[in-house]
Amino acid sequence: MSRPRIVTLAFAVILAAALATLGCSSRKQVQTETPPAPPPPTETADTTPPPPPPSTSETTEPTETASGLQDAFFDYDEAAIRSDARAALEANGRYLERNAGRNIIVEGHCDERGSVEYNLALGERRARAAKDFLVSYGIAANRMTTISYGKERPFAQGSSEEAWAQNRRAHFVSK
Amino acid sequence: MIAILALFPSTPARTQTEVETEISAKGNVKSPLLLARFRGGSGAESFANGARDVARHDFELSGVFSVHDVEALEGKLQPDPAQQGTVRVEGIVETSGSGLRFTGTVYDVGTGEQVFQRLYPFARTELRSTMHRFNDDVLEALTGDRGIAETKIAFVRHSGKFKEVWISDYDGENARQLTHDRSIALSPAWAPWGTEVAFTTYKRGNPDLYLFDFSRGASFPFSTRPGLNTAPVYSPDGKWIACTLTRDGNAEIYLISRDAQTARRLTRNQRIDSSPSFSPTGRELVFTSDRSGSPQVYVMDTEGSNQRLLTLEGKYNDSPQWSPKGDKIVYASRHDAIFDVIVMDANGRNPVQITFQAGHNENPRWSADGRKIYFSSSRSGRRQLYMMNTDGSDVTQLTRGEESFNPATGPRSRRRVPTAKAAGSG
Numbered sequence: 001m002s003r004p005r006i007v008t009l010a011f012a013v014i015l016a017a018a019l020a021t022l023g024c025s026s027r028k029q030v031q032t033e034t035p036p037a038p039p040p041p042t043e044t045a046d047t048t049p050p051p052p053p054p055s056t057s058e059t060t061e062p063t064e065t066a067s068g069l070q071d072a073f074f075d076y077d078e079a080a081i082r083s084d085a086r087a088a089l090e091a092n093g094r095y096l097e098r099n100a101g102r103n104i105i106v107e108g109h110c111d112e113r114g115s116v117e118y119n120l121a122l123g124e125r126r127a128r129a130a131k132d133f134l135v136s137y138g139i140a141a142n143r144m145t146t147i148s149y150g151k152e153r154p155f156a157q158g159s160s161e162e163a164w165a166q167n168r169r170a171h172f173v174s175k
Numbered sequence: 176m177i178a179i180l181a182l183f184p185s186t187p188a189r190t191q192t193e194v195e196t197e198i199s200a201k202g203n204v205k206s207p208l209l210l211a212r213f214r215g216g217s218g219a220e221s222f223a224n225g226a227r228d229v230a231r232h233d234f235e236l237s238g239v240f241s242v243h244d245v246e247a248l249e250g251k252l253q254p255d256p257a258q259q260g261t262v263r264v265e266g267i268v269e270t271s272g273s274g275l276r277f278t279g280t281v282y283d284v285g286t287g288e289q290v291f292q293r294l295y296p297f298a299r300t301e302l303r304s305t306m307h308r309f310n311d312d313v314l315e316a317l318t319g320d321r322g323i324a325e326t327k328i329a330f331v332r333h334s335g336k337f338k339e340v341w342i343s344d345y346d347g348e349n350a351r352q353l354t355h356d357r358s359i360a361l362s363p364a365w366a367p368w369g370t371e372v373a374f375t376t377y378k379r380g381n382p383d384l385y386l387f388d389f390s391r392g393a394s395f396p397f398s399t400r401p402g403l404n405t406a407p408v409y410s411p412d413g414k415w416i417a418c419t420l421t422r423d424g425n426a427e428i429y430l431i432s433r434d435a436q437t438a439r440r441l442t443r444n445q446r447i448d449s450s451p452s453f454s455p456t457g458r459e460l461v462f463t464s465d466r467s468g469s470p471q472v473y474v475m476d477t478e479g480s481n482q483r484l485l486t487l488e489g490k491y492n493d494s495p496q497w498s499p500k501g502d503k504i505v506y507a508s509r510h511d512a513i514f515d516v517i518v519m520d521a522n523g524r525n526p527v528q529i530t531f532q533a534g535h536n537e538n539p540r541w542s543a544d545g546r547k548i549y550f551s552s553s554r555s556g557r558r559q560l561y562m563m564n565t566d567g568s569d570v571t572q573l574t575r576g577e578e579s580f581n582p583a584t585g586p587r588s589r590r591r592v593p594t595a596k597a598a599g600s601g
Contacts, residue, residue, distance in 0.1 A: 077469065077491075114514075115494045115507065115537060116331075116361050116581060117406040118463060118470055120375075120382065121419060121426035121447040124403055128424065147381065148403060148421075152338065152359050 068095040069104065069172035072130050073165065076111065079125035081133055085170075089130060092172060093137035106131045107171040108148040109155070111164035116150060123148030130170035145175075206317075208240035209263040209284065211247045216269030222302060223268040226277055229303050230266065233310035233324045236346060236571060238546045238564040239317075252287045259285035262317065274298045279309045281316070291316040303348065311587075314544075323542045327585040328549065329353065329363035329372050330560055333578040340374050340387070345542070345585075347560060347573030353387055354394065363583040364407045364416075372583070373397065373407035373416055384418060398431055398438075406450050409433075410457045410477075417441075417451040417460060428462055430477065441479035452496040453477075454521075461485065461495040461504055472506050472523075485523035494538060497521065499545040503565075507537040507550075516550050518565060529567030538580055543587045549573075551580040 069092050072085035081089065096102060108127030110119040127146035135141045156166035210231055215223030234240045240262075248265055255261075261284040268277050274296060281291035291313055297305040307324035314322035326345045331338050332352070338359045343350035354360045356378035363374040370389040375382050384404040387394040398404040402421030409416055415430045423440070426447045430439045442448035446466040453460055461474045467484070472495045475482040486492040491509035498504065501521060508517045508528075514535040519526035530536035534554035541548055548565055551558045557578040563570040 077465075113535075114470075114491075114509070115450065115463075117419065117450045118447065118465075118493050120361075120403055120405050121421070121449045124421045125425060125447065146402070149359075152361070 068092075068099070069174075071172070072133075072170040074126055074168040074170075076113075076164070076168065077122065079122065079129045081129055085130075086133070089133045090137065093134055093139055096134065096139045096143065103143045103175040104145075105173045105175055106134075106144055106146045107153075107173060108146065108150075109153060109167055109169050109171060110151045111167040112151050112154060112159065113164070114151070116152070120148050120150035120152075123150045126168070126170050130172075205241040206239060207258070207261040208234055208242050209245045209261060210234065210242050211245050211263065211265045213266035213268060214247055216267065218270045219268045219275055222275055222299075223266070225302055226266060226268050226306050229306035230264070230279075230310065232346065233307060233322070234264070234313075235569075236547075236562070237310065237314060237322050237324070238569060239314060239322075252282050252284070254287035255284050261285065262290070264313070271296055275302075277305055277309065279313070281313055303344070307344070320544055321587055323544050323547065323584075323587060326543050326587055327369075328560075328573075329365060329374075329583040329585065330574070330579050331361055331363065331581040332574075333580075340372065341579075342372070342585075343573075346562075346571075350574070362406055362581055364409060365583055365585045366409050367411060367413045367586050369586045369588065373409065373418075375405045375407070384416075397435060408452055410453050411455055412457055417453065419449040419451075428460070428479075439479075441475065441477070442482070443479075448473075450494055454497045455499055455501045459497075461497055463493045463495065472504065486519070486526070487523055488526055489517070492517070496540055498541050499543060505539040505541060505548055507539060516548065516567075518548075527566075529563070529565070530570075531567070538582055540582050540584050542584050549582040549584055551582060 070088035072088045073082065074085065075082065096104070106127045108123030108125065110123050124146065127148055131144045131146050134144060151167070154167045155169070156163035210227070213223040213227040231242055234242050252263065263282040263284050265280045266277060268275055277295045277297065279293055279295070280289060282288065283290050293309070293312060295305050295309060304325070310324040311322040314320065323345050327342050328345060329340055329342045332341045337357050338361065339352050339356065340354040340360045340363045341350050342353050353372065354374070354376065356376050358376055358378040360374055360376045363372045365372055372387045374385060374387065376385050381399065381401065382403050382405055383396055384398040384407055385394040386397045397416070398418065398420070400420055400422045403419055403426060406419040407416050414433055416433055417428060417430050419426050420429050425445060426449050427443065428441045428448045428451050430441060431437065441460070442464070444466050446464060448462060448464045450463040451460045452462070457477065459474055459476055461472060463470050464473050469490050470493045471484055472486040472492045473482055474485050485504070489508040489510060492506050495504050495506040503518050504521050505516060505518050507514050514537045515528050516530045516536050516539045517526045517528050530550070530552070534552050536550055536552045538551045539548050540550070546565065547562050549560060549562045552561050555572070558580040559575060560573040560579050560582050561570055562573060
């Protein structure tokens with residue numbers, strides 16, 4: 001079951017274009033709701049190019065949308081910041097500098113593999129790793145809180161490597 | 176004397192006859208049970224058939240018997256030494272006032288002697304629970320170790336965008352929704368007295384620990400510290416709940432007294448420590464830690480001392496649970512990109528895989544009598560609950576339809592709450 005999503009018109013247009021490019025129009029509806037370009041898992045952290053900016057225009061609460069904030073993706077069973085995640089987090093750092101009044105929640109998410117309990121702990125590590133990166137970047141710690149959803153709120157449905165890569169993320173929501 | 180010795184070497188003999196057992200090549204031990212067609216008194220014929228269906232289901236699921244169908248006994252049972260070790264079960268359902276009554280009788284076929292008989296008055300709506308009690312009584316009479324047909328299980332069911340805690344009979348029947356948080360509820364665990372379930376819920380945003388009190392039909396916050404409040408498990412005496420908190424920055428295992436007055440931190444490192452499970456003595460905890468770089472099963476004293484690695488095989492081992500008799504630990508292991516259930520000795524030796532090549536098999540939990548292991552599996556698509564014997568035989572699917580996972584097995588008896596003042600506040 002996917003949780004309800006609000007897909008903005010702009011995002012839908014981008015998504016449609018991306019899907020046409022990728023030739024994924026035969027995907028099931030539930031899968032087309034996911035951002036179009038899952039970043040590949042990195043084998044060597046410093047050779048992976050940054051992914052295209054993942055859409056953050058979908059959240060449970062449309063009023064919480066922070067469209068200027070990018071997701072940071074992780075490798076399997078890891079909470080280390082990848083180079084592509086570093087680029088995303090630095091962009092988020094710039095955004096938070098420009099929007100000094102904005103406070104955020106850092107959500108940690110995992111793919112579906114492994115136990116509920118272990119993934120909750122892993123998601124917490126990911127959220128805190130992303131927050132710690134932003135603190136090092138210069139963002140005040142008291143502007144950010146963390147929460148782990150483990151594997152309980154996947155962004156992409158399915159059991160493919162693509163879906164798993166999408167779901168291992170730190171996701172940013174405005175308070 | 177009755178001796179299903181290979182199965183229950185230490186249980187006291189309860190009767191005067193001898194019941195031998197077959198030992199199959201797989202090491203699985205079952206006693207033949209001849210289940211007679213139940214007789215129905217006038218007006219109770221359909222109940223006789225219904226009662227027998229439940230009895231057959233229970234005896235099969237017990238893991239103790241191989242059930243064979245026979246006609247009802249005519250006259251007196253003649254001893255048949257060739258069938259030493261075989262038991263025979265006869266039943267009759269009759270009307271009794273406005274209700275019904277069931278009489279169950281068990282014979283040792285080898286000697287021809289009656290080894291158990293009991294009368295069960297019951298209301299028409301109590302057919303299943305009555306036969307479950309009969310099954311557990313028969314197991315107790317024959318083996319000294321009561322069955323689990325009367326126990327309940329709790330689990331998580333994923334419906335729409337919500338995950339709620341449900342409970343059902345031990346076999347998945349009579350499932351009903353326990354929580355109505357309209358949020359994410361996870362990881363239920365039974366109090367040893369059987370009328371309370373601890374679980375994690377996001378109903379107030381943060382993953383908090385709540386206690387659901389059956390007598391009040393409501394849940395109450397237990398630990399709402401910032402960060403994770405997850406993976407609860409009660410100590411055998413019910414005075415403590417071990418759980419995972421992240422108040423210190425990463426997942427650490429804590430003991431919190433059930434009156435919520437005392438919290439004691441047990442693990443201290445920069446990696447994940449989670450999923451505690453008590454030994455039956457309550458003196459040790461088995462748990463998951465990725466302090467070595469990947470999740471493995473560790474053990475420690477309940478003071479947090481003497482922490483050591485238990486699992487010697489496998490790169491990814493999680494969700495350990497100590498067996499009720501204390502001799503084994505079950506856990507889930509990731510290998511070749513899938514999860515399977517493993518049983519090992521409590522000292523970490525002799526790990527044996529008991530699920531095979533059929534989706535992800537996770538969340539293993541011993542039944543209260545230690546004869547069965549419940550688990551979740553994706554072998555038929557979305558996760559569902561299953562139970563099996565401890566050697567992996569007799570896999571039985573318990574739930575269907577909406578996704579179900581996180582099984583928690585209830586205790587055999589409903590006991591008193593340990594301390595009078597210990598209400599679920601906090």
